Amino acid sequence: MHTSFSSSVIPKYSLEQSGGKDNLFDIRIVDGKSREHPSFFLAPHRKDFYMLVLVEQGSSKHWVDMQPYTLKPDTFYFTAPQQVHVKEHAEPMRGIVLCFTDAFLAATAYQPIRTLPILQNPCNGHEMLLQAAEVAYLRDTMLMMASEYEQRPDWHNSMLQAYLHVLLIYLSRLYTEKFTAEENKPDRVLLKKFLGLIETNHAIHHEVAAYAEQLNITAGHLGDVIRQQSGKPAIAHIHTRLLLEARRLLFHTDHSIKEIAYTLGFEDASYFNRFFKRGCNETPLAFRTATRKMYH
Numbered sequence: 001m002h003t004s005f006s007s008s009v010i011p012k013y014s015l016e017q018s019g020g021k022d023n024l025f026d027i028r029i030v031d032g033k034s035r036e037h038p039s040f041f042l043a044p045h046r047k048d049f050y051m052l053v054l055v056e057q058g059s060s061k062h063w064v065d066m067q068p069y070t071l072k073p074d075t076f077y078f079t080a081p082q083q084v085h086v087k088e089h090a091e092p093m094r095g096i097v098l099c100f101t102d103a104f105l106a107a108t109a110y111q112p113i114r115t116l117p118i119l120q121n122p123c124n125g126h127e128m129l130l131q132a133a134e135v136a137y138l139r140d141t142m143l144m145m146a147s148e149y150e151q152r153p154d155w156h157n158s159m160l161q162a163y164l165h166v167l168l169i170y171l172s173r174l175y176t177e178k179f180t181a182e183e184n185k186p187d188r189v190l191l192k193k194f195l196g197l198i199e200t201n202h203a204i205h206h207e208v209a210a211y212a213e214q215l216n217i218t219a220g221h222l223g224d225v226i227r228q229q230s231g232k233p234a235i236a237h238i239h240t241r242l243l244l245e246a247r248r249l250l251f252h253t254d255h256s257i258k259e260i261a262y263t264l265g266f267e268d269a270s271y272f273n274r275f276f277k278r279g280c281n282e283t284p285l286a287f288r289t290a291t292r293k294m295y296h
Contacts, residue, residue: 002289007166009253009263010044010045010046010084010248010249010252010253011045011046012045012046012047012048012082012105013045013046013047013048014048014049014244015047015048015049015099015101018047018049018099019063020099021060023101023162024084024100024101024103025099025101025104025149025157026097026098026099026100026149027097027099027142027145027146028096028097028146029095029096029143029146030093030094030095030096030097031094032057032092032093032094033092034099041044041085041086041087042087042088043086044084044085044086044251044252044253045084045085045086046081046082046083046084046085047079047081047083047085047099047100047103048081048082049081049099049100049101050078050079050080050081050099050100050101050119051077051079051097051099052076052077052078052097052098052099052167052171053076053077053078053094053095053097053098054076054095054097054135054138054139054142055071055072055073055074055075055076055077055093055094056073056074056094056135056139057093057094058071058072058073058091058092058093058094058095059091060087060088060091060093061087061088061233062085062086062087062088063084063086063087063088064079064083064084064085064126065083065087065124065244066084066247066248066251066291067126067247068205069126069127071091071093072127072129072270074129074130074132074135075127075128075129075130076127076128076130076138076171076174076259077126077127078118078126078127078128078171079126080119080121080122081101081102081263082199082202084248084251084252086252096139096142096143096146098142098145098167100164103233104164105119105162107157107161108161108164113164113168115163115189115192116168116169116171116172117172117175117179118168118171118174118175119168119174119178120128120192120195121175122195123175124141125175125178125179125218125275127174128178129178130172130174134174137170138167138170138171141166141167141170142167144163145160145164145167145179148160148163160170188229188230189223190215190222190226190229191198191225191226191229191230194211194215194222194234194237195237197211197214197215197236198211198237198241199241201214202238202241202242202245202264202265203242203245203263203264203265204265205238205265206238206242206265207235207238208222208223208234208235208238211238221232223235239275239279240279242264242275243276243279245264245293246260246264246276246284247280247287248270249263249264250284250287250288250291251288251291251292257269257272257273257284257285260272260284261273272284
């Protein structure tokens with residue numbers, strides 16, 4: 001993996017900075033010709049938007065949260081805001097790339113769209129191998145979106161939001177079929193709310209009680225429901241998200257252990273070291289040393 005380590009926080013880029021025509025929504029048909037990519041694609045970075053990619057032909061290698069993926073034909077790739085990306089090298093690709101932000105989602109009249117599995121991604125997956133009929137359905141739907149986006153007739157945004165709604169439901173059905181049949185049960189509403197709060201508050205709140213207060217329930221009730229709905233204690237979900245962000249920062253930046261601890265809300269670096277070792281079976285320094293030897 002070819003990358004350089006920055007001494008600053010992992011940068012985050014908007015849709016326009018990443019080559020989009022619009023800062024809220026963008027869709028483009030990629031025809032297999034070489035395309036000039038922003039140079040930051042080759043260094044660790046975050047995107048502030050969702051990215052959905054139907055790959056019909058391609059072989060580039062890229063990384064999402066330290067997990068390598070080599071593009072394969074007839075495969076769908078999907079990522080969410082805040083994940084750390086690195087493109088190892090940019091090979092020509094043929095397919096369709098769709099990007100949209102949380103703000104674009106917020107404008108839709110159907111707000112439960114945010115709870116769909118393809119956006120929640122409870123299994124932390126990023127690729128789905130497709131059957132021929134699935135490729136055809138996704139391609140036809142995305143081509144209609146691309147045509148709408150280029151022509152911009154009356155009620156343009158409303159039509160794009162409607163298409164997006166249909167696309168995300170279809171992808172969520174595929175996601176549920178290919179990853180798990182359990183995560184989309186209606187009795188998991190509290191779990192999804194809890195995980196959403198962790199996503200935005202993991203560096204601020206480390207205790208179950210803080211999340212229970214935001215949800216207007218007791219910590220005991222929250223713990224019981226989360227264990228019932230996920231099979232894991234509520235505190236385990238908080239720790240899992242903290243450890244993911246810690247590994248991202250250790251892998252992709254040159255921040256000191258003390259700086260990373262502070263960034264994640266730990267006032268005591270020694271406690272952060274013990275927390276990380278308990279969760280990962282090695283110290284932060286050992287993790288950083290081993291992963292850089294392995295991947296660089």
